[in-house]
Amino acid sequence: MIRVGTASWTDPTLLEAGWYPPGVKNDAKKRLRYYAERFNTVEVDSTYYAIPRRRVAELWVERTLDLDFDFNVKAYSALTRHGVEARALPKDLRALLPNPEATGKVPQSQLPPELVEETWRRFFKALEPLRDAGKLGYTLFQFPPWFKPSEDTYGYLKEVATRAQGAGHLPAVEFRHASWYREDVWPEVRKLLEEWGLVHVVVDAPRAKGAPPLVPEVTHPEASVLRCHGRNAETWWAKTKIAAERFDYWYSEEEIDELVEVAKSKLEPKVKRLYVIFNNNYGLEGVAAAHMFMERAGLRR
Template sequence: MRILTGAASWTDPTLLACGRFYPPAVAANAEARLRYYAARFPLVEVDSSYYALPTAENAWRWDQRTPDGFVFNIKAFRLFTGHQTPLSALPADIRAELDGWPAPFLYYNDVPGELRDELWRRYTLALEPLRLPGKLGAVHFQFPPWIRRDARGHAALAEAARRMDEHLISIELRHRSWFDSPAATAGTLALLRDLGAVHTVVDAPAGPENSVPAVWASTHPELTLLRLHGRNAAAWNRTTQASSGRFQYEYSEAELAELAERFSRLAAQSAQAHAVFNTNFEDQGVRNAAAFAAALPGF
């Protein structure tokens, strides 16, 4: 069993601007930044792949700039998870095929089938430079709060699993219906097992309608995944200039000790376990991740 800890971004603008993690000479250079981060953590989640399709060129550079054994989890492109997607986020030739589209954005089901096939094809090809050397962890599908536990929601999850059948995928759900009763929780976990998907244990503020409880369960023998968003309920749905502003939170020593204990017990059910801190405001993500790693039993 390998327990890996890291942040959900190594290039958040507020992390670079705060000047507390990267030395000045490193912060200004993309290659030096990733090398510096990878010397301190064994895992990172790629956030940019949510906003636009990744490219094989960038994936190859990420491989070249990180040591053997380093792991990248890749956040799925927003179109594939049912989020509103600007036309500008699509490749130019795909946009040309949609010439005349009446809005500046669209959703997955708006895209003609042959273009959806092509987008998925390009997406999986772009991941090959990480998959081949064994540096690709999970492709993470964070579904929006309007994906409920109903026929539409089941179909969305099944589509992701079908399209990524040769990859390990993790699924994060954000509507409470998936976990609003013991029966619903059991059914959701059974569905993820049937799809061959990794359940994401979520640590997030309690109370907001678009947050779900932490369900401490593992559904895949290869990976246990914990994503930590902080517990700042006041900022959870706040509009901020940087998206990381919604996740401003520094975990206390007691909180991290309790989380580390629970996580280490659950991690024993899989070959590898990842703890990803999405508290990316300034250097909170990297500080939380380092403190969590230090709190793990036997560290």
């Protein structure tokens, strides 16, 4: 089974692009239904920026209960060593910071262990409605470019596996640096991912220096993930005004055909579920690529 969707159904540039009909764009309930009637999965991006709220997860379940549809959730930034935006923390957690009055970015190294521990607890607790309803796909741990192979990062990958599986989640890991795929590194990494039950996220990214290559290898029998970021090399490492600008890219038919071939020949035969997620969420580019992939792969909603 191949499930196709995009990384967010609420990106501001998508909302302004005219994909949602009048009367739907600004109605949260109708907006999710409209999306879920056209795709059978989505990746939730907002959970990276702030700890999710249980009530929101309950509403997602209620609004898609009668549909074959699941949610893949991006892990909160403190759980992937990105640090946090202080202003996004609940007040009681912000009080634990070295500077409780901080409002900007706080690096991981300055986060007290008790804050991180509580973040793990609240993150999993909030997503229980999705898990219990059978609507939780994978949980994405997307690591930053400075997260490179070392004894420390290997240990953290094992911790992620233990915590996520203990909470009933299927953890998927995405590496954002090419060093994980060196010939003298990747075989051992692949072995550890398999041993620890971590899904390897296959990345289609620009051919930029240091960017991860497309390595279509499966490490978990349950699922595989193909995340397509577009191929805009000029913006891959750039600091843009909004995140969506980094993924500003229209996939061509030929490029989509390449991805269909990878999905159908290298990934789908080895797993129960293959998730194909388009993260080129700038305007209509993501939904257009997802629709094209479905058409070229002979898939229906």
